[in-house]
Amino acid sequence: MAPPLPRSVNLRRVAEEAGVHPSTASRALNPATRHLVAAPAAHRVQEAAARLGYRPDAAAMSLRTGRSRLVGALVPGIANPVFAPILAAAAAALAEDGHALLVADPGDDPAQAAEFVAELAARRVDGLLLATVALRDDPALAACLVRGLPTVLINRSGGEGIPAVVSDDRAGMAMAVAHLASLGHRRIAHVGGPAPLSTGLLRREGFEAAMAAQGLELPPGWVEAAPTYGRAEGEAAASLLLSRCSGITALACANDLLALGAYDACRRAGLRIPADISVTGHNDMPLVDMIEPPLTTIRIPHAEMGRRAARLLLDRIHQGTEAGTAVLAPALVERGSTGPPRAQA
Known part of the structure; x- marks a missing residue:
């Protein structure tokens, strides 16, 4: 016969073990009120809770405080390696404040994203991190606004006055173009991201402005926007550029998956990278240094993005702080996918 399950340990038992009043134990175990308890007493409470295996009753705490200590996050493709370091850093920052992160993946479906917002709101999340929003008329963002949910955007801006943490997309693309130009490239085409997303629009604008700043011609048709950020979409867009644009020596891509x-399109066309054509990416997602040749790309500070977004959201939850967009600086990472054009090799 199996032994009986141990009875759950309540807050009163923890307080008795630590020699304090239950209200003191409650404050000591709540990150938001821990500062109200003398450090030695708070340490005794935390030590007693750990020793006894105490876990707060989340439902009771939610009823008492009006907060669930849960934060939701929507990402457009959880399998995309870009989001792993962002979510890990956000989860760590939230955990320091006693919050847990719930992640939902609506893919590229705006209606599904809005449904997930409704589901997370029904679970009384304290706030939301959104990495899915489009520039205009985004259903998920509208669902957050109508519910008054504290919201922060990650890696996207939504044009709705909602706080966001983003990379400087224009500057990143300017770095890629300047790098290619320094190698001697003059005929550079752009594999762009989805136009409805801020990353697609701003990186295209950055590419076009950088080409003009370098004094380089950009003929009509030398920019091809992919409908989504994906490898297959990148191959299709690059294939179109290679077939219709004569003399391309470099492809500046708006995303590492693109x-x-x-790479696939160039190999199918019999072009060697970088001997025949150079390729740059954008994001520096995990493992792009392991492909052959390793990808020259624009590094985005993903972990810092996750941390900043989480802390910005916590400020909104606790203090109602209204903040603007935080723009993080990107950096060029030069690897083996870029070199001088054929004529100068």
Whole structure:
């Protein structure tokens, strides 16, 4: 016969073990009120809770405080390696404040994203991190606004006055173009991201402005926007550029997954990278240094993005702080996918 399950340990038992009043134990175990308890007493309470295996009753705490200590996050493709370091850093920052992160993946479906917002709101999340929003008329963002949910955007801006943490997309693309130009490239095409997303629009604008700043011609048709950020979409866009644009020596891609697709298109066309054509990406997602040749790309500080977004959201939850967009600086990472054009090799 199996032994009986141990009875759950309540807050009163923890308080008795630590020699304090239950209200003191409650404050000591709540990150938001821990500062109200003398450090030695708080340490005794935390030590007693750990020793006894105490876990707060989340439902009771939610009823008492009006907060669930849960934060939701929507990402457009949880299998995309870009989001792993962002979510890990956000989860760590939230855990320091006693919050847990719930992640939902609506893919590229705006209606599904809005449904997930409704589901997370029904679970009384304290706030939301959104990495899915489009520039205009985004259903998920509208669902957050109508419910008054504290919201922060990650890696996207939504044009709705909602706080966001983003990379400087224009500057990143300017770095890629300047790098290619320094190698001697003059005929550079752009595999762009989805136009409805801020990353697609701003990186295209950055590419076009950088080409003009370098004094380089950009003929009509030398920019091809992919409908989504994916390897297959990158291959299709790069193939179109290679077939219709004579003399391309470099492809500047708006995303590393698009760049991987460009690798496929170049190889299918019999072009060697970088001997025949150079390719750059954008994001520096995990493992792009392991492909052959390793990808020259624009590094986004993903972990810092996750941390900043989480802390910004916590400020909104606790203090109602209204903040603007935090723009993080990107950096060029030069690897083996870029070199001088054929004529100068």
